Amino acid sequence: MKYIYRFFLILLCAFSFANCGDDDFIEIDSLSADGDEFYCNQKVKVWMCVRSSDLWHTNYEWDCDAGTLTQPQGLNEMTWKAPSIPGTYTITCRASIGGETQVRSHKMYVSSYYFDKFEKTPHSLSLQSNTTGTLKKEADGNQYLQTKVNSAAEVNRYVRRAFGDNTLYTPFSTRMKLGFESNVPNLQEIKVGTKTGKPMLEYRWNLRSDASNNGAYINQIRLLWYPGKLKSGEVYPAVPNDDVTVEGTSDYNVQLIVQYTSAEGKKTTYNEYHNLNTMNTFTAKLYQTVSMSVDESEALIVHVAGQEVLKSTILSNARNINACEGRMSINNWELYLPNGNGGKDIPVLYIDDAYASNTGILE
Incomplete structure (x- = not known):
């Protein structure tokens, strides 16, 4: 009897497995x-x-x-x-x-190519030492990065986006929404510890040598500007060497810098000065976009609040003078922000909507 029971039990199990699907x-x-x-x-x-x-x-x-x-x-x-x-x-x-x-x-x-709208923690910008960065929220819920220099020895510090892409070349464009929550810098020269400097904002691209350069390449492209409006008694600095700006003035509020490195490692710096009424418009709580771009013709282009304010041939000229061949490879993008004079009244910077593009000019 037990054999019959086992037989039926085996049949039941087989039937169950057959139908489990x-x-x-x-x-x-x-x-x-x-x-x-x-x-x-x-x-x-x-x-x-x-x-x-x-x-x-x-x-x-x-x-x-x-x-x-x-x-x-x-x-x-x-x-x-x-x-x-x-x-x-x-x-x-x-x-x-x-x-x-x-x-x-x-x-x-x-x-x-890249963006950070600062909607998440952590943000994707790295901060140089002695720089603080905190994600904050506005009344409408928008999140942004609040940053400032926190140094007793340095006149400026940077935030950086490292791209880590050996195939990233010009044409290229970067843009941020910027402004000051407090302490918009004036034109007084900054002295912090033993160092002095100008209270300017700066976009800086650091470039790397590419195999197509044969050892000689453009290693830096820089845009510096005084962000605030002139106050009573203030004047812009004089253009060095008794020269004049592209606009014909003897004082400047915007500077372009391109640095070239020869195959022997010697660096040559090219400067161009401008006096513009479009980049020194920041007041406390006024936030606007500033972009720096290099287009297909190697023109260096600057936009503020969606409007083109500057277009220069300084980069293409430096390349031509030095017969600099090959591609320009982008390594990282830095924003330099100023300390307060003597470390006091330190500017507090607002950063949002950081973008980079290798397919079009960001305005």
Whole structure:
């Protein structure tokens, strides 16, 4: 009798295993990404939310039409590295359990080479030592970076975006929304410890030598400007060597600098001075965009609040004078901010919407 019982038990188990596939169930609730807008080469977390008859054994197969997937397959999450060209791309995930499968896709919008809207912690700018940076919120909920120099020895410090991309060349463009929450700098020369300097803002691109340069290359492109309006009794500094600005004045409030490094390592610096009424318009709580760009013709272009205020041939001239061949490779972008005179009344800077583009001029 017990043999008959065992026979029927085995048949029952076999019948159960044969029909367990009929109970497989899977339904995708969502395929989500960590954000709605991304920049080139950004690593983005994506994940699936599903309901399944056996979540533990559910398998996930990821695919993308551009960029790369950087985690192992099989999990309900993945990291996608965006491609190096802006555009709209698609990520797809196939979730399956037993014989049941469902597929979901998600569009990924890559808007520019780089941006930081400071909506998340931490931000992607690195701060030089003796510089502080804090994420703050405005009344409307917008988040921004508040930064200032915190040094007893230095007249200025920088925040930096390092790109880490050997294939990043001009044409190139960078832009930030800037302003001062308090202590807009005047024209008084800054002295901090034993060092002195001018209370200017500066965009600086540091470049690297490329194989196409044969050892001789442009290593720096810089834009410096006095951000505040003239106050009673103040005057702009005189152009060095009794020269005049491009506009014909003997004093200046904007300076362009291009530095060239020869194959022997000798550095030559080229300066151009301007007197403009468009870049020294900052007052406390006034925030506006400032961009610096190099276009296809190697013109150096500056925009303020969406308007072109300066276009110069200083870069192309430096290249021509030195027969500097090959491509200009961008290493990093720095914003220099001033300390207070004697470390007092330190300017507090507002930074938002930092962008970089290698496909168009940012205004």
